[in-house]
Amino acid sequence: MQYNMVWCCGCQYPPHMIDSLPHMSPQSDKKSPAIDAMFKAGAHYGFTKTRRHPSVKPFIFGVKNRVEIFDLEKTELALEKAIEFVTKIAGTGKQIVFVGGKSEAKEIVKRVADSANLPYVASRWVGGTLTNFDSIKKRVEKLLDLTHKREKGELTKYTKRERLMIDRQIDRLNFLYSGIVSMNTLPAALFVIDSKKEHIAVAEAREKKIPVIALTGSDCDISLINYPIPANDSSVASIEFFARKIAEAYTEGKKAVVAPTPVSAPAPTYASTR
Numbered sequence: 001m002q003y004n005m006v007w008c009c010g011c012q013y014p015p016h017m018i019d020s021l022p023h024m025s026p027q028s029d030k031k032s033p034a035i036d037a038m039f040k041a042g043a044h045y046g047f048t049k050t051r052r053h054p055s056v057k058p059f060i061f062g063v064k065n066r067v068e069i070f071d072l073e074k075t076e077l078a079l080e081k082a083i084e085f086v087t088k089i090a091g092t093g094k095q096i097v098f099v100g101g102k103s104e105a106k107e108i109v110k111r112v113a114d115s116a117n118l119p120y121v122a123s124r125w126v127g128g129t130l131t132n133f134d135s136i137k138k139r140v141e142k143l144l145d146l147t148h149k150r151e152k153g154e155l156t157k158y159t160k161r162e163r164l165m166i167d168r169q170i171d172r173l174n175f176l177y178s179g180i181v182s183m184n185t186l187p188a189a190l191f192v193i194d195s196k197k198e199h200i201a202v203a204e205a206r207e208k209k210i211p212v213i214a215l216t217g218s219d220c221d222i223s224l225i226n227y228p229i230p231a232n233d234s235s236v237a238s239i240e241f242f243a244r245k246i247a248e249a250y251t252e253g254k255k256a257v258v259a260p261t262p263v264s265a266p267a268p269t270y271a272s273t274r
Helices: 033-040 054-059 072-092 106-115 133-151 160-180 199-207 236-255
Strands: 006-008 011-013 045-048 060-064 067-070 096-099 189-193 212-216 227-230
Touching: 033 072, 033 236, 054 060, 054 072, 067 072, 072 189, 072 212, 072 227, 072 236, 096 106, 096 236, 106 236, 133 160, 189 199, 189 236, 199 212, 212 236
Parallel strands: 096 189, 189 212, 212 227
Antiparallel strands: 006 011, 045 067, 060 067
């Protein structure tokens, strides 16, 4: 049977499928702007059924062209829980580390984390970043020390070959640790893009009892995540949408912090004398 295909948010669907899509359902009492935005970003796309992790099954709405489709209404609820948690962390003044080393996420993680003045890891996760934090902190201090000496011209006393070796060391340290220079203590939480790829970061966070918020594709085990956001974790548009939501929640949480009102000392009491 031939259908006149209908374009919706950059995709073609048969007319009978339009009403069955999560954000177009006629049963919905209201249209959610957040769901529409997620749909336009392609957040509803998962992987093929053969790649799906069993823990993600409750969040799958259906299948189109052998690709599973996320139920964006459930994704929206998961995002709201994550945003609420991030806002609370921001109110305490603690940090969240953005983690995303895959090619689609690197630049987004750097840009969005910088906009919220948060640390990030946009390259390979260095083993021990959380579980051996004292050693990692020493490497960061080494990076800062060498960078400071180079800027002050204190490396001119070395030979040309020695300076070249030091420059390479600085470049290597920058590549691995430049994003976490501002992380003076263990973070309050991690925000991870693709928890399957960043499984070492997730494992270290679990060992240190650090909550994990994660954008999880349909191939991820969301049972390991405290605040999973089941959605497309491979699309640039989808990654940017959720990363910005988390960063904006953190920024708004910090703005909402009100300085505590000083408590006045109680008035002195005097014993009556007779």
